[in-house]
Amino acid sequence: MANFYIALLHYPVYNKNGQVVTTSVTNLDVHDIARAARTYGVKRFYIVTPVITQQQLVGKILRHWQQGYGANYNSSRREAFDIADVKSTLDEVISDIAKEVHSLRLVATGASLTGKLLTFGGLRTQFRERDDSYLLMFGTGWGMAQELLARADFLLESIKGVADYNHLSVRSAVSVVLDRLCGREADKR
Amino acid sequence: MANFYIALLHYPVYNKNGQVVTTSVTNLDVHDIARAARTYGVKRFYIVTPVITQQQLVGKILRHWQQGYGANYNSSRREAFDIADVKSTLDEVISDIAKEVHSLRLVATGASLTGKLLTFGGLRTQFRERDDSYLLMFGTGWGMAQELLARADFLLESIKGVADYNHLSVRSAVSVVLDRLCGREADKR
Numbered sequence: 001m002a003n004f005y006i007a008l009l010h011y012p013v014y015n016k017n018g019q020v021v022t023t024s025v026t027n028l029d030v031h032d033i034a035r036a037a038r039t040y041g042v043k044r045f046y047i048v049t050p051v052i053t054q055q056q057l058v059g060k061i062l063r064h065w066q067q068g069y070g071a072n073y074n075s076s077r078r079e080a081f082d083i084a085d086v087k088s089t090l091d092e093v094i095s096d097i098a099k100e101v102h103s104l105r106l107v108a109t110g111a112s113l114t115g116k117l118l119t120f121g122g123l124r125t126q127f128r129e130r131d132d133s134y135l136l137m138f139g140t141g142w143g144m145a146q147e148l149l150a151r152a153d154f155l156l157e158s159i160k161g162v163a164d165y166n167h168l169s170v171r172s173a174v175s176v177v178l179d180r181l182c183g184r185e186a187d188k189r
Numbered sequence: 190m191a192n193f194y195i196a197l198l199h200y201p202v203y204n205k206n207g208q209v210v211t212t213s214v215t216n217l218d219v220h221d222i223a224r225a226a227r228t229y230g231v232k233r234f235y236i237v238t239p240v241i242t243q244q245q246l247v248g249k250i251l252r253h254w255q256q257g258y259g260a261n262y263n264s265s266r267r268e269a270f271d272i273a274d275v276k277s278t279l280d281e282v283i284s285d286i287a288k289e290v291h292s293l294r295l296v297a298t299g300a301s302l303t304g305k306l307l308t309f310g311g312l313r314t315q316f317r318e319r320d321d322s323y324l325l326m327f328g329t330g331w332g333m334a335q336e337l338l339a340r341a342d343f344l345l346e347s348i349k350g351v352a353d354y355n356h357l358s359v360r361s362a363v364s365v366v367l368d369r370l371c372g373r374e375a376d377k378r
Contacts, residue, residue, distance in 0.1 A: 016263075028217050032358045041351030074205075076356040121376030160373040162230030167265040168364065169221045175361035176368045183365065184349040187310030 002126070003043045003101060003133040004181075006174065007093050008033060010049040012145035023140040025054050030061055032171040034080040040178035043133075046093045047086045058086040090151065093135065101133040108137045108152035109177060110144060111159070111166050118154040120180045127181065136177065138170055191315070192232045192290060192322040193370075195363065196282050197222060199238040201334035212329040214243050219250055221360040223269040229367035232322075235282045236275045247275040279340065282324065290322040297326045297341035298366055299333060300348070300355050307343040309369045316370065325366065327359055 008029060011022040030047060037045040047058050064070045065081035087093045097104055107123065126132070137144065137152060149155065158166060159176050168176065197218060200211040219236060226234040236247050253259045254270035276282045286293055296312065315321070326333065326341060338344065347355060348365050357365065 028358075032361055035356050035358055036361050038354055039348075039350035039357055076354070079354060080356065117375075119375040121374060157375050159228075159368070161228035161367075162371050162373070165227050165265070165268060167224050167269065168228055169217075169224055169360070171358070171360055172221055172225050172364035175357065175364045176372065178350075179348070179365045179368060180372070180374065182351050183369070184351070185310060185369065186306075186308040186346050 002130060004127075005044050005046065005093075005097055005133065005135045006033065006037055006042050007046045007048050007090060007135055007137050008140065008170070008174075009090065009137060009144060009148060010047075010051075010054070010140050012147060013139045013141040014143055014145060015141055018142070020145050021141060022049065022051060025049055025058055026140075027061060029140070029171055030058065030084065031077075031080075033174050034084045035077075036175045036178055037083055038080040040182045042083060042178065044097070045084045046096075047084065048088070048090060048093060049086070050088050055086050055088065062086065090137075090148065097133065097135065103132045104135055105132050105153045106135050106137060106151055107154045107156050108144060108149050109156045109173065110139060110149075111168070111173070112143070113149070113155045113158060115155060117157040119157050123154070123156065124181060138174055140170055191319060193316075194233050194235065194282075194286055194322065194324045195222065195226055195231050196235045196237050196279065196324055196326050197329065197359070197363075198279065198326060198333060198337060199236075199240075199243070199329050201336060202328045202330040203332055203334060204330055207331070209334050210330060211238065211240060214238055214247050215329075216250060218329070218360055219247065219273065220266075220269075222363050223273045224266075225364045225367055226272055227269040229371045231272060231367065233286070234273045235285075236273065237277070237279060237282060238275070239277050244275050244277065251275065279326075279337065286322065286324065292321045293324055294321050294342045295324050295326060295340055296343045296345050297333060297338050298345045298362065299328060299338075300357070300362070301332070302338070302344045302347060304344060306346040308346050312343070312345060313370060327363055329359055
């Protein structure tokens, strides 16, 4: 089965008014997404921000749980944070992954992507049949800016609930995407 | 299709050492779970705590987004919070639901439930075929105490990722359970 990676991108993303901004890192994003990533077998979870002080803050959180007091206090949290890392840009993420894999495909996610979309079923099939690795890109704020979407090899279909309302937090969206791609159920094994 | 409801329970739940405690309400639980509940068509999302000051705090958060400044600032957040409510106990939740439905089945969720478990597939089938309503119970802390589990009509199978590690946040767990029960994909319509 293919390897996959996650990037949580804080720049360039849109704000409520469609302007390109840098969002702040949210502590609970780091916790929830690390735990979900570890549960679903993600190889590495990258928190991406160009802001040096934010990188330092994230580094401090990661070290607390990887090696500090938190690592002893809660070993399952340590296991989750072991796969987390912080980078400045998407290019840094891609360079880091390139050290261990030869072919990486970028998959953009979002609540309102348009155009030719890859379905969850299509991505599951690719996972099973190809030897590539995949980077799932998640935007913060009101979603990834166009220049990030333009980098993607695929745009993934949006998560649909029962009607048109679709305003999941990025924490929920990551969990659902990972479960759709790699979750297991008793009746489906 | 059946109606369903969610209860997020803060007492009685276990702490890390297996003692029965009351956990504090987490603001982001309220936000994330309200948004997921609204996305997946949940009729009502109950935040359950016996602590009066916590009930007051949750009430203040709910009103901010239901009617206050937040309702104008972010209308999709208002729609999510419109289905949220706060109660003291599970019995209060059940009484409230009994005003609108005649038959309610309680489904307990958890990461390490044992015994006879209802599968996700089994619950989906019940949803489709029966006219009952369902209350999905989610524990905070290290999970619901035995006296809450004993109230349930069904214990739902745990969420499985790729291996044995399973330490999702309650925010992630609610999102994944709702998606497994009611999510839609292009290839599966």
